[in-house]
Amino acid sequence: MIKRKKQTFEGTEGELLFMTSELDELHRDVGMPAMRQGVSDMVDAMETGARSTSRRTFLLGAGAAAAGGAAMMVIGSPSLAGAATRRVVPARSLDAGAFPPAGLKGDLAVAAVAASLENLAVFAYTAGLSAATAGKLGPVPPAVATFATTVKGQHTEHAAAWNGVLKSNGKSAVTVTNPALTPTVQADFAKVTDIAGLAELAITLETIAAQTYQAETAKLKSSAAIGLSSSIQPVEMQHIAILYYVLGMYPGAQTSSGTPLAFNPTSMAV
């Protein structure tokens, strides 16, 4: 075992922040336009359902959703709802059996499930940040706070992309968290007492999302839908890598015992 003296980044934080700022600018200049173009291509390519929304309207709508304008419904979630800062509409009749909503078939059904998974991730990070801010999770490392805030934003953009597809095909945006997974996430979140526990829950959510996108790659019909799904899966995988790093574990796909994997499985896909 090699022991190293731990040091903080005094004097070098500015340099790292500068690098992050550059990356953020790159994301704004390149990433977002690329996302909008990719989703727009998907809208153009999909032939299912009526299109009541023009491409231009969709692009504007996607941007608004990415900015966090949409309210989110969490399916029966008193514990999560209490910690969240977003407006939460109590669940009424929605359950796992009624999801995806009737009328959504094929790629649009996949889009709905994807949006619901992204909503769940957004809500979990929101709840986690809220609990951390309230001092319920003990000391919060600065890197973890930055991670949660940044990742929450990326999941919001992912949800907006899928909802943009739905709206552009004349369908309603999905504003609920995934009904099948929400109860489990609620139960797990209720057991979280520290940052490590929150990180482990986040790894589970990110893994489910990544593996679902991966599995859908071979099932989606539209090339544009495949492209959108494939553009998101590696980002979720990157979230997982950094979460593992923060936890002091091998920073990559691995078995439950920590053995690195060269091929990502899909056993946790929904």
Place this chain on the structure above:
Amino acid sequence: MTADPRALAELLEESQDLQADALRPTHDALDELVESNHSPLEDDPVVNRTFHDEHVRSLRASLGATSILGAAGGVALVGVLASAAAASSSGDVQILQTAASLENLAVSTYKTALTLPYIGGSAADPVITKFSQVTMAQHMQHADAFNAAARQLGGKAQSKPDPAFVPVVNKAVASLGNATAAQGALGVVGLALELENIAAETYVKDTVLAKSTTNKALFASIMGIEAQHVSVLLAVQALLMAGAPQLISLAPGTGAALPAAAGSVGFPNSFYKTNMAAPAKQGAVT
């Protein structure tokens, strides 16, 4: 990575055993792929034309990228490779061979890097050494999988590295000759980062280009792994540039000592780009 190199070596050994098991269903799936892909449509002129057009677009996009490796082929390659693509009989074989060539290049690069004292020698950070070893082994497995898929479709295995990128990698490695350990480590990380990103972007694009669902699934199972390599290398690069190599560690407490910016440096984009993707036929066996 772990603070204990021995522990990681054990993990690596377990991983290799596990991957051998994991590849069995892949080979089964490849058998199914052969049946589905050997259809009369394979040599359909319309199908080939579509692939050719797709290929030309991806080639131009890739060569338009602004990295040293992205510019490696030069504009002259566009005409040569694009015209040759029209004669192809199977688009999937080509992209599988190109993928194998990228993996071969990654393997040879990590192998060379591990001979450098500040990557694989006694002066190296053991975490970087072990990460390089694990990652190199994973790229070997990826190359095997891509070549197995190509062979199952009647294509040849690609045993050589991507020809367009080899001179650039050689030049980059040669430039490390007079570097200090710190400079050299940064140079290697930067080179590996670029190779990993090209691979990840290529496979993201290949999930769209591939005709068979089995090949789509194969690319999808690897693209995220490469993206994770990118993420780790971005974090390592940032820590090296910040003069904090002691934080390249998985020892308990390291996470708490990381600066705020380390929490986001590993995933710069919400959507993975493909403008650095290698052209579909760039590494195909001729």
